Amino acid sequence: MERPQRPLYALVLRLGAAFVFGTMFMVIKYAGEAGISVPEIMFWRQAACLPVIALWLGLTGHFHEIRTNRIGNHAGRAMVGMTNMSLIFTGTVLLPLAESTTLSFASPLFAVLLAALFLKDKVGPWRWSAVLLGFAGVVIVAQPGGEPVSSLGVGLMLTGAFLIAIINFQIRDLARTESSACIVFWFSLFGTLLMAPLMPFFMTDYTPFEWFLVLTMGVTGAIGQMLLTASLRHGAVASVIVMDYSQLIWATIYGWLVWDRFPNATLFLGAPLIIAAGAIIAFREQRLAKRRPDEPSALSD
Template sequence: MAGVMQPAQRPIYALGLRLLAMVAISVMLLLVKLTGEHGIWLPETLFWRQLLPGLALSGWLAARGEVGRLKTDRPLIHARRALIGGLGMFLTLGVVQILPLAEATVLGFTAPIFAVLLAVVLLGEKIGAWRWTAVLLGLAGIVIIAGPDRAHLPLIGLATGIGAAFMVALISIQLRDLGRTEKPVSIVFWFSAFCTPPMALFMLWTGLPHHDLAGWAMLCGIGATGLAAQLLMTAALRYGTVASVIVMDYSQFGWATLWGWLVFAHVPPAQTWIGAPAIIAAGLIIAWREHVRGSGAGPRAPSA
């Protein structure tokens, strides 16, 4: 838009912001795993994960007199996105309560692979040799990590992790459509607004009296780190492109491995260390090809 100053590109600063976002996400997933061991039901954790950032975001907009930014002409599309996104969040946070943090995290990196396959099925995109190679490489990584031994990676956990990645990929297709007409802040707000009330119903069964100070601290920490991650990722994309900062996303595997070792005394087996680089390489190839395809092709819909 004419007359609007675009923020100057600061690639190193953007990389730092994206790295901090991955730290925040890894801490959030650590806290989710700890709440499960603390006896807090996952639906209740999801409720506070959505409610606290939603309240913070709406309060911030109200203080700035910018509540009008939340106006939308597509409430049904937001509701559909919330339905799919809520299921995706349930699987994404649920898998860390089933699997070790490192394995749960690396399975999440398969989302770009499913995004490519969904683009073929739902959008009719033509996929070239590079992206097909990345898909096959990523699938090989899953097979290696799964391995013949179910002791460290039970089938239910593997299915949940793959299901979570598939839902994230499906959500990315939805966000591509919403991004044509909606502001990012509106997308985030309406996701919380539609997801929180159904999740609140679970509070009738779980209740609140069983929480101690540690439980409340973990729930507040999940909301705070989730919101921090969203803000940091948004800020990173103000000062750098997706292609320039996405490499930092894979640092989350290192943080998950570190927290798993420090808190749960878990060290990933050899097959995880072999399969994880294959999945990460597949994601980087897909990101690179998306960047090449998008260069000089005009504005593209934002993603989250």
């Protein structure tokens, strides 16, 4: 049965998720630069989630929520999610934190393209203009001909943004019937099983501080994933995704505090274009969702 929508609550949950994920990506970048490999980061990001979820379910008496009749859907979400994780985590290590975060905001642009190509959604001038505006911002942030940034990192982040658009639709579909804990549990379990065979080839001995880093990744990942998934249970993708942009604030703060690096001027030129594009798309899709089916199709611009 479809759960009732709570738009304001969904926005607060997504805002919390943005802060927690901003912290997680700061830790991931720090760990990667300290010599912990991306496969290790991916494994611990998932494996350390499982005891956090189990503890929460045990304390709340909701262990029954992990039962599912949609195991294939969970497996598909995990495959796409782990592929995306490898791209985003590597891009985060290669790029400055604020730049990598900004490029991940290209996801709504790809969501419009996916909707037009595969869902046969009629995309009018408003959303096409937003897509062009957003990609102009991406070009500025990528700084072609300006201060060099890793072209590999830029490519990985943009591919990851494309997959995020797919993942948002997957989670939205799962959230119609599954609880937040159920979705996060199966994603973490499948992700751990996928990465475990690689650990003998990549894992090294950790110092106490490195153990702190990998465990922090898992805990923040579990909390952030629960908040994100819950936001999609209570609100539409187009509405809550706007709150993701607040993650740039935390990325900028962490970049300054941890790496003593303030973003380049190109970020302040490109980021507003990407954010404005995403906001236009979200606003327009929210308006279209409220239209009655019998209204003129011209309103689907």
